Amino acid sequence: MEVSKIYHWAESLDKHFFSSAYRATTENRDVEFKPEIRQGLGVVYDLFGIEVPEEKMKYYLERGYIEVVKDVSLPACNICEDVCIRPLIVCPDCSSNNIEKKELMVHYDCNYMGSEEEFMQSQSRLYRCPKCGKELKRVGIDYGRPGFGYICRDCRSIFQIPLIWLICEKGHKNKVDELTIKKYPIYKLSNEIKKLLPIYNVVEDLVRELTLHGLRAEGFKHVKGISGTTYTIPIFIDGSPSIIVEFGLSGEIDERYPFMMVIEAVDVPNSIMFLILPSDFKPELEKILNPEKIKIIKIDDLESSKDKIIRELTSLHSVVMNDEN
Ligand SMILES: [Zn+2]
Numbered sequence: 001m002e003v004s005k006i007y008h009w010a011e012s013l014d015k016h017f018f019s020s021a022y023r024a025t026t027e028n029r030d031v032e033f034k035p036e037i038r039q040g041l042g043v044v045y046d047l048f049g050i051e052v053p054e055e056k057m058k059y060y061l062e063r064g065y066i067e068v069v070k071d072v073s074l075p076a077c078n079i080c081e082d083v084c085i086r087p088l089i090v091c092p093d094c095s096s097n098n099i100e101k102k103e104l105m106v107h108y109d110c111n112y113m114g115s116e117e118e119f120m121q122s123q124s125r126l127y128r129c130p131k132c133g134k135e136l137k138r139v140g141i142d143y144g145r146p147g148f149g150y151i152c153r154d155c156r157s158i159f160q161i162p163l164i165w166l167i168c169e170k171g172h173k174n175k176v177d178e179l180t181i182k183k184y185p186i187y188k189l190s191n192e193i194k195k196l197l198p199i200y201n202v203v204e205d206l207v208r209e210l211t212l213h214g215l216r217a218e219g220f221k222h223v224k225g226i227s228g229t230t231y232t233i234p235i236f237i238d239g240s241p242s243i244i245v246e247f248g249l250s251g252e253i254d255e256r257y258p259f260m261m262v263i264e265a266v267d268v269p270n271s272i273m274f275l276i277l278p279s280d281f282k283p284e285l286e287k288i289l290n291p292e293k294i295k296i297i298k299i300d301d302l303e304s305s306k307d308k309i310i311r312e313l314t315s316l317h318s319v320v321m322n323d324e325n
């Protein structure tokens with residue numbers, strides 16, 4: 001029960017990531033994901049309005065969805081490397097943290113030092129020394145004002161600079177100069193994902209439609225090839241063989257494109273490729289694509305060709321699955 005809940009959350013988070021990234025790129029917004037400290041949680045990243053743990057960002061990094069811009073350094077506990085650290089200000093004499101910051105006064109005659117309030121009297125505008133009881137009239141002659149300082153309410157110590165401990169969530173105490181540094185990356189969307197984003201909406205629609213037709217289709221699936229290379233497959237239809245659906249977008253097709261597709265088709269184990277190409281795809285490039293491994297469909301426009309793609313894919317699926325039987 002718990003596991004499937006987490007799974008669905010991860011799945012909808014991916015959806016949130018892709019759709020938000022899609023929106024950001026269509027609006028030409030540059031996005032960066034920066035590490036932030038959340039007490040009790042550690043480092044989180046704001047993924048388009050949802051806070052996610054750093055492991056999720058590493059998962060996206062491994063899949064090539066994001067890339068590192070640069071690192072930032074965060075102070076961390078030198079014992080456990082926790083970055084959730086808070087300052088604890090204590091009395092240097094008795095270590096109590098029951099201390100106050102006060103405007104200080106000193107009576108020169110008896111050398112008594114205390115907070116201004118201690119010298120104030122309720123009915124008078126004059127100050128009176130709480131130790132010897134004398135009235136203080138002239139600043140600089142009867143009394144001095146050394147400025148702000150800290151007073152320990154437990155041991156009455158007065159000091160200019162308190163002792164500052166930096167405490168991690170496990171309670172380890174660090175001095176400022178003992179802290180260690182932990183590096184966290186700032187991420188941005190990868191170029192690979194930016195190439196896939198223009199087809200994001202179409203892929204979502206097609207995956208939904210194919211699923212309704214009973215096919216086990218998945219969008220933007222991360223697949224490892226025999227060579228060890230990983231691919232983000234726009235649509236992956238699970239089966240034996242599986243069908244990998246690739247989209248050749250006019251702007252991206254160059255001389256190398258058919259070779260890359262051939263390599264991918266051969267590299268992904270037990271699969272055939274369904275390659276969607278623009279109708280102006282050069283016939284001489286098409287010759288390179290092995291028809292045994294790669295089925296080609298040419299279209300004018302992606303949005304208006306969805307039904308055609310679904311028809312071709314479902315019939316291809318039934319053909320390859322029957323071949324198997
Ligand atoms: Zn610690």
Ligand SMILES: [Zn+2]
Pocket residue numbers: 091092093094095096152153154155156157
């Ligand atoms: Zn004290």
Ligand SMILES: [Zn+2]
Pocket residue numbers: 107109110111112129130131132133134
């Ligand atoms: Zn006095």
